[in-house]
Amino acid sequence: MSANIIETKGIVFTYADGTRALTDLSLTVPAGKRIAVLGANGSGKTTLFLCLNGILRPQQGQILCGGEPLKYDKKSLRRLRSRLGIVFQDPEIQLFAASVQQEVAFGPLNLGLRETEVRQRVQQALAFTGIEKLKEKATHMLSYGQKKQVAIASILAMEPEILIGDEPTAWLDQEHARKVMDLFYAISDKGTTVIISTHDADLAYSWAEEVVLLGRGKLLGKGPPEELFNHEEMLAAAGLRQPLLLEIYLLLKEKGYVLADTGTPPRNLGALSRLIREGSECRSSS
Ligand SMILES: Nc1ncnc2c1ncn2[C@@H]1O[C@H](COP(=O)(O)OP(=O)(O)O)[C@@H](O)[C@H]1O
Ligand SMILES: [Mg+2]
DSSP: OSEEEEEEEEEEEEEEEESSSEEEEEEEEETTTTTEOOOOTSSSSHHHHHHHHSSOSSSEEEEEEETEEOOOSSHHHHHHHHHHEEEEEHHHHOSSSSHHHHHHHHHHHHTTTOOOHHHHHHHHHHHHTTTGGGGOOOOOGGGGHHHHHHHHHHHHTTTEEEEEESSSTTOOOOHHHHHHHHHHHHHHHTEEEEEEESSSSSHHHHHHHHHEEEETEEEEEEEEEEHTTTTTTHHHHHOOOOOHHHHHHHHHHHHHSSSOOOSSSSSSSHHHHHHHHHHHHHHHOO
């Protein structure tokens, strides 16, 4: 497997009504990382994901998966989608089986796996997502947050190399949003490449190892969050702001409440409070 698991080369996608959604987009996605595609509404995040799994086909440019150009015949697409699974933004459109168990079994059955293997994968996916108790439930009876978990489990059961979550925290309350992001963290910990889209700079900053910034279908920037979020003008061009935690850190640094040479900026509250504590200890001992 190539180190860049997905690569797009100058892709252009225009919808039938003439809307240009992606413009000359070239990017490489490194294998095994947590990647956030960050952009305002309408910046092309969903279109990009639909291109990556072959639902949409760019009019120009090329997409490579594991070094191989995407092919659009049925067999190649089925293979691609078993390697690259998308959890769509709205679980209501993703779920269609009568029960949770059937829903999660659908993908592995479609892969032509043996029944014992299917059963094992379903069990593992339910356990991993913490929804074993729901397995006999009718999918239409579930809460929105539970539907999201089932949608994730159904993709996990295919054991994809790449898991994509399109705005995975959209319309979830804080607790369910945290659960989903923890789950995506754990999936990445197992070695799967995990890509999410979001318009939430705070989320991208705290969760991702690599951030891809989109604005009006164009790539505006790419890099580790500590670097990318330093570029205020670039964020403004994307209609976004710096993460709150970073703004607070920079303000505290400017006012001398944290030491000036602390290395990389903190990406969670625990790390920030540690820096403030160290700063105040240093001030009181001098
Ligand atoms: N089916 C469609 N037909 C026409 N235009 C669309 C369609 N879907 C999305 N678009 C347009 O393409 C652009 C990118 O949309 P989208 O990829 O959904 O962005 P995001 O996911 O970042 O919100 C927007 O201008 C949007 O209005
Ligand atoms: Mg979208």
